[in-house]
Amino acid sequence: MTTKCYDVVIIGGGPVGMALVIALQKCGLSTLLLEARGLPEEDEDPRPLALSHGSRLILERLNVWNKLSAPTPISTIHISNQGSLGRTMITTEDAGVPSLGYVVNYHNLFNTMYTIVQEVRADYIAGAKVTSLETCIEHGQVDFEYENKNKQVTAKLLVLADGGRLTAQIKDIDYVVHEYEQWAIVANITTEMPQSGIAYERFTPDGPVAMLPSGDHFALVWTVSPDIAQTVIAMDESVFLTKLHDHFGDRLGKFIKAGKRTGFPLSLKYATPNTSQRIALVGNAAQTLHPVAGQGFNLGLRDAWELANVILASSDMATAIGTPAMLSRFRKKRQIDSHAGRIFTDSLVKFFSNDNILLRNASGMGLCALDNIPPLKRFVARRMIFGARG
Ligand SMILES: Cc1cc2nc3c(=O)[nH]c(=O)nc-3n(C[C@H](O)[C@H](O)[C@H](O)COP(=O)(O)OP(=O)(O)OC[C@H]3O[C@@H](n4cnc5c(N)ncnc54)[C@H](O)[C@@H]3O)c2cc1C
Numbered sequence: 116m117t118t119k120c121y122d123v124v125i126i127g128g129g130p131v132g133m134a135l136v137i138a139l140q141k142c143g144l145s146t147l148l149l150e151a152r153g154l155p156e157e158d159e160d161p162r163p164l165a166l167s168h169g170s171r172l173i174l175e176r177l178n179v180w181n182k183l184s185a186p187t188p189i190s191t192i193h194i195s196n197q198g199s200l201g202r203t204m205i206t207t208e209d210a211g212v213p214s215l216g217y218v219v220n221y222h223n224l225f226n227t228m229y230t231i232v233q234e235v236r237a238d239y240i241a242g243a244k245v246t247s248l249e250t251c252i253e254h255g256q257v258d259f260e261y262e263n264k265n266k267q268v269t270a271k272l273l274v275l276a277d278g279g280r281l282t283a284q285i286k287d288i289d290y291v292v293h294e295y296e297q298w299a300i301v302a303n304i305t306t307e308m309p310q311s312g313i314a315y316e317r318f319t320p321d322g323p324v325a326m327l328p329s330g331d332h333f334a335l336v337w338t339v340s341p342d343i344a345q346t347v348i349a350m351d352e353s354v355f356l357t358k359l360h361d362h363f364g365d366r367l368g369k370f371i372k373a374g375k376r377t378g379f380p381l382s383l384k385y386a387t388p389n390t391s392q393r394i395a396l397v398g399n400a401a402q403t404l405h406p407v408a409g410q411g412f413n414l415g416l417r418d419a420w421e422l423a424n425v426i427l428a429s430s431d432m433a434t435a436i437g438t439p440a441m442l443s444r445f446r447k448k449r450q451i452d453s454h455a456g457r458i459f460t461d462s463l464v465k466f467f468s469n470d471n472i473l474l475r476n477a478s479g480m481g482l483c484a485l486d487n488i489p490p491l492k493r494f495v496a497r498r499m500i501f502g503a504r505g
Pocket of ligand 1: 126221413
């Protein structure tokens with residue numbers, strides 16, 4: 116078996132892995148992206164992604180933004196708490212940005228990035244499933260299956276952007292895992308009142324429910340307990356719409372139509388540390404968050420962006436790449452942002468998703484306080500948009 120050697124091999128061509136390979140083009144390094152799935156048409160992922168304004172700025176620099184088909188801008192975020200009086204609205208003026216975020220579809224983002232990866236002529240192999248990896252001081256080695264054959268490559272740096280599926284093979288990286296015992300049901304919803312740029316996040320004892328503006332309808336992310344998830348997915352459409360309306364309330368009038376429903380089990384999972392010998396973790400491989408407040412991809416994109424910056428900032432890239440010094444710089448750069456993202460989303464879920472009357476009153480008061488203290492609102496809004504650095 117002939118083994119080709121690269122500077123960087125990225126395992127996992129989801130949006131984060133593709134962002135990294137695009138960011139590393141034109142720097143003269145040899146890169147290879149290995150993706151287990153086939154071509155994008157074969158796999159459709161319906162989840163909506165709320166991209167922050169900070170992510171827009173990164174995607175603009177990667178030349179991805181201008182090719183995305185019609186992201187829907189979010190002008191206001193409306194946050195409420197079922198069964199208590201507190202509610203708050205965060206607007207573009209509060210945050211000092213032209214838009215609080217933009218809603219795109221995962222599949223749409225995936226396809227756009229895939230086209231760009233082809234255009235920049237990055238080495239990309241679709242249908243390449245990595246089966247094992249190991250490293251020594253000088254390099255990392257990857258074995259993968261492609262067209263029923265076993266292949267092997269080596270690189271000075273291996274980047275895991277595979278959502279965390281292969282991390283168990285790295286002996287000095289552990290995952291901290293917390294199962295939320297919740298599923299997210301996603302579907303497109305047509306409502307009586309048209310969407311007007313407002314994203315609704317409603318907290319309930321069962322978990323949050325979000326209605327995000329998306330084109331001329333809403334993209335629903337509804338958290339339910341695992342034992343009813345399949346029932347909710349299989350429900351007759353009119354029963355589903357009635358249950359959703361009862362749960363969400365009447366802010367948008369009647370719920371008229373629901374598109375295809377899909378469910379995702381939810382957990383918090385993060386790697387400690389996020390690097391190992393000749394290995395860096397990015398995106399969901401580094402941290403998988405609850406979708407409340409739409410932070411996961413935004414954080415993962417910043418992982419990819421910072422890793423590219425750390426690589427490109429080295430005066431002697433080809434020698435420095437994958438060294439302990441380079442990996443330590445990356446680890447330090449991502450520590451605070453990743454930690455803050457995890458704490459923020461996890462606290463939102465735990466604080467708001469419970470039926471303890473005292474906590475529910477406290478969370479209602481918290482929303483009132485947020486609504487009435489503009490500097491606090493600006494602080495929260497900017498951290499949601501730009502990460503820990505605000
Ligand atoms: C319901 C829901 C709603 C969400 N909403 C938002 C939101 O509004 N905003 C936001 O920022 N985030 C959101 N997220 C989180 C977001 O979807 C993820 O953070 C993001 O998709 C992570 O991207 P990734 O590229 O790291 O991983 P993934 O998207 O999981 O991609 C990993 C890739 O690696 C490939 N792979 C896996 N194993 C191998 C292997 N052995 N060999 C080769 N390739 C492999 C997979 O095929 C896949 O393509 C949401 C998540 C869910 C579930």
